[in-house]
Amino acid sequence: MNIIEIKSPYGLIKGLDYGDYSLFKGIRYAKAERFEYPEPITSYYDIYDATNWGDCSYQQRAFEEDAKCNPFYHHEFREGMSFSYSEDCLFLNIWAPKKKEKCPVIVYIHGGSFTGGSGNEGHISGERFAKHDTVFVSINYRLGPFGFISHPDLRDKNGRCGNMGLYDQTAALQWVKANIESFGGDSENICIMGQSAGAMSCDIHLSSKLSKGLFNKAILMSGAGLQRFMVKPLKVEDTRKFWDIVVQNAGVSKADELRDVDAKTLYYAWLDAQKQIKMAMKYTFPVIDGEIIGDGTFNADSIPDMPYILGMTITDMIPAILVYITKKWAEICQKNNNNCYVYNFNRLLPGDDKGAWHSADLLYAFSTLDNNWRPFEDIDRKISSQMSDSFIAFARNGNPNCDSMPCWDDNYKRPMKFCESTQAGKWEMKELVHNTLFNMMSI
Secondary structure (H helix, E strand, C coil): CEEEEEEECCEEEEEEECCCEEEEEEEECEECCCCCCCEECCCCCCCEECECCCCEECCHHHHCCHHHHCHHHHHHHHCCCCCCEECCCCEEEEEEECCCCCEEEEEEECCCCCCCCCCCCCCCCCHHHHHCCCEEEEECCCCHHHHCCCCHHHCCCCCCCCCHHHHHHHHHHHHHHHHHHHHCEEEEEEEEEEECHHHHHHHHHHHCHHHCCCCCEEEEECCCCHHHHHCCCEEHHHHHHHHHHHHHHCCCCCHHHHHHCCHHHHHHHHHHHHHHCCCHHHHCCCEECCCCCCCCCCCHHHCCCCCEEEEEECCCCCHHHHHHHHHHHHHHHHHCCCCEEEEEECCCCCCCCCCCCCCHHHHHHCCCHHHCCCCCCHHHHHHHHHHHHHHHHHHHHCCCCCCCCCCCCCCCCCCEEECCCCEECCCCHHHHHHHHHHHHHHC
């Protein structure tokens, strides 16, 4: 492959030329010290080398064998791959069409419960998007105790505390807005896309004053409305007891001393604290910091006017609850005359009896079936083309309808069912309730 250079407002950037698209890996969009908020990058003093992936945020697989600590998703998304890890992980990747201008842009925020994941796992790729004249961006951001510590004693001089990972995401969106036209993108036609914790992140950016004007449409997969309608963020002070346990586990006397402990000690002090307190997950999520998330962030009036795609899988985490919040969101959009296209991914993946598990639809949306071990068939590739093409059409004009599939109306009572015979239809509530009970009993 050849090298390609583009001139961005921030300087020259060197990437990889794959003939019909270009790939720029590991572009630094900001920098940050531990527990500090990101400082956006505004210039590169030399030609920036974007031919290698940037580091991922520290997470469990940075310290343990991934095949043992995360066997299922390791097998599905990361087997045979290698990653590097660091607290210095504020990088993004761009798949860009060749010799195009004013193309739609998709910025993808990965999931992983705000504790794991990265923007360059095996199921994530913008190759097909770029080949269809769409710029695709994926980002890394700080996770776990490095990105979402919210001990009240760690407030900055402006009174902010917590959510550093969300500010990282905001900095990435700002970088994209300022630079993406150099890669053939349209800075006025940006779609944010996220799955699971990534969808929850997108929901936050929808209502954040810091993200206003940085995008004009959104795709939220398996996570839209979780914080808005179900799991409200905690106030910073309400997380003190959890983070005090982390301080104790790290062998220091106060929160500020956590700045100086090594990354592994901090990580396991945080991981062990989750075993010492009930319902610990809520302490690892974003909190009300007063700026990026306020007391009134998640209400019906804060869903901005723009088109949406909301989706889930039929054997997702808690399908019946996801259906409830998806319908609620779409109903609000309908009342406000906003288009909201809803899907239910119904294809039971071949190879085992796991069904359409949480995140399975990503393999289809990103057209990365060949990166997976499963014995996919022609029908899977057809579904993948349908899903990818509909997302590309949505990114382009806010409407997912395309020649690849049947008409998709913004009718939340009849979601588009991506399956062997993709078509709109009623929710299969008996099956969704059954899957919910089965999943809950399996926890």
